[in-house]
Structure formats: C-alpha cells, structure tokens
Amino acid sequence: MKHFVNSDKFDIFVAFIFCREMNVVDILKSKGLKKTAQRIMLIHLLQKTGVSLTESEIKSEMGDLYDRITFYRTVQTLLDARIIHRITVDNITVKYALNHSDHEHSENHVHFFCRQCHSVTCLADSAVREYRIPKGFQSEECEVLIKGLCGRCGKKQPAL
Amino acid sequence: MKHFVNSDKFDIFVAFIFCREMNVVDILKSKGLKKTAQRIMLIHLLQKTGVSLTESEIKSEMGDLYDRITFYRTVQTLLDARIIHRITVDNITVKYALNHSDHEHSENHVHFFCRQCHSVTCLADSAVREYRIPKGFQSEECEVLIKGLCGRCGKKQPAL
DNA sequence: TTAATAATGAAACACTGTTGCATTTATTCC
C-alpha cells in the first residue's frame, strides 16, 4: 500500500489531523523538506501525544503507514533538521521527541527516565549547569539524564 | 579452546598480568564472585588501559579468550557488582569502564564524548549539580554526557 | 503537465543482545 500525500483521501486525513495543530506542514516547509506521509504522521504523533515515543509505539500508531526502513530515514532527516531529538537510555530504550522552540538553538537537554514505567520526561526548563572539563577540551553539547521514579510510580512505591 | 584459571599456564599468565596491578582477584573476592578467566581479563584490561573500551576493543585484546555470550554475561555480572559501569552514547557506541572507588556508592557519572575520535573520558571529579525535577518525582541517579572535541581533536580543528 | 529530484520500500545484510541446555569449571568441605 502506497500513501499519497496529494491524494484526495490524504487531504481529508491531513485536514482532520491538523484541526488542532496546524503547523506540521509549515514546519517541513520552513526546513525545506518535502511533505511526505511519514514525516507528517511522525511529527503529528509527537505533537498529539506530547510525550516521547519509542519506535514500537510509533509503529502501532502509524499502522500500515509504518515501514521500518523509511522510519529510520525519516527519523534521520528530522534529526538533521532539528525538528525532533533522540533520547537513548543505556541499552534499555530509544525514544523520539519533538524539539521545543528553545531546543532548536540550544544544545542542552535534560531528561528524566523512570526506571519503573520507562517513561521519559523532557525537562526543558531546567538549565544545564556548567561542568569543569579538562584543558583543551571543547564542549559543544550537554545531555543530562536523571533516573528515578516518576510521579505515578513514586506513589505506588513511596519508600526506598 | 577452554581456559582454565587454575591451570599452570594461566597461573603464569595471571602472575605476569598482576605484576603492576595486584588487586583484580581481591576485587572479585570482595564481591563474592568466582575468579574466572573472562572476569579477570576484562577487569585487568580496563585497569591496564585506564580508559573506557568498546566490546570490539575488548574482543581484539582478549583474543581467543573472548566469547560473545560469555562477554555479555560477564559484563552484566560486573555491572551488578558495581565493579564496572557502562557508557552509552546515543546509538553511536557503548563503552565499559572501571568504577573508581568514589563511583561505587555515588550514582552520578559525568562523561565527555569526543565526536571526532569517539573517545570517552570519565570526569570523576566533576560534581553533578542539582536539577529541578517535577513534584512527586524521585531522583536516584544522574548521568551527564558532555559532547565536543577532546584535547587532541580540538588542536587539529581549532576554530568552530 | 512534464521534467528533475527526492523519498519509498523490497531484499539482503551486519551488528547487538538474549535464552535454553549440556558441559566444564571454581569453590567448599572433608
């Protein structure tokens, strides 16, 4: 099954999807990227859910629009364009999340990973502090990953 | 080929290895772990080189002592015993490094990753700062990954 | 509408990590 962004059927689909968030196509246009079904769907999914998603979550949401190979290429394209970012937690999980507008130019990310439910929360407002690095080293980017229990899982298991 | 830690051949091997670092067997003993060829070799390698190593680097150093399945199990055992820690950089690379004595009880790690040569430097002395996390969240561990250019690669490519 | 360019998806592959099970090894206790 092929997916035609310019077909009538897809126009209706797109119109329905973007009733709440109208800027997906604009995002792609502003980055000089072609508007393809997978790109639109992936960005929309991340907008709609508002959280970071794994590939398998994205897969099940996308249905037969999903193709593994295209997915990896779409992800790479959107990463390069700084539309999304990837969060890798050890070798446990990989998640994808939309960049906030302040992410776009900053290279700092703070994430919270819940060891119980494996949810990832982007902590955009937390400022990344300065770390002392060896002489001659040049810092370009800083990622912080805080692990622990999220609000829900902390309630179920209050004491440590 | 099997590797007998208690064989004469291995005794000589071990004696040679530990002429500079005499505490590998003690480390295992203190954790209640059996002293097997792979464990001793892996810890020794990390001690000898003093840097973090990838699986393939460990493989080529270990020669025919290396076995993939045993490697993963050895790594898991040493991780559980807090003898080593794993550093995952996006989906670029996974490295293993010895814990410093101050790592053993602290759950904070600061690492520097060079985007050019992919070397990882443990910054043990850098204090991990406090980050504000949402109410109800419980922080247990904090990992910081600073990306940029290391001293060597920074010289070759001074300006940004 | 058409031409040019880019994205897609199929096949095939390489790498990463795991599980079950029979065999081998390290340790403990004598």
Add this chain to the structure above:
DNA sequence: GGAATAAATGCAACAGTGTTTCATTATTAA
C-alpha cells in the same frame, strides 16, 4: 589432595536494531 555442589561457560538458535543498494514511486518547481 579429592569429591560434591553450585556456578560459569559456550554452542545453537533466535529476536531486535540499524544500514545499504536499487528499482519504483511521489513531490516539487518550472
């Protein structure tokens, strides 16, 4: 030192993750 026991090993087979090539199809610009 030697046997009993509990653990580690390594083989086979598998599941998951990510990439490359190439012919086909879709998007965009003119």
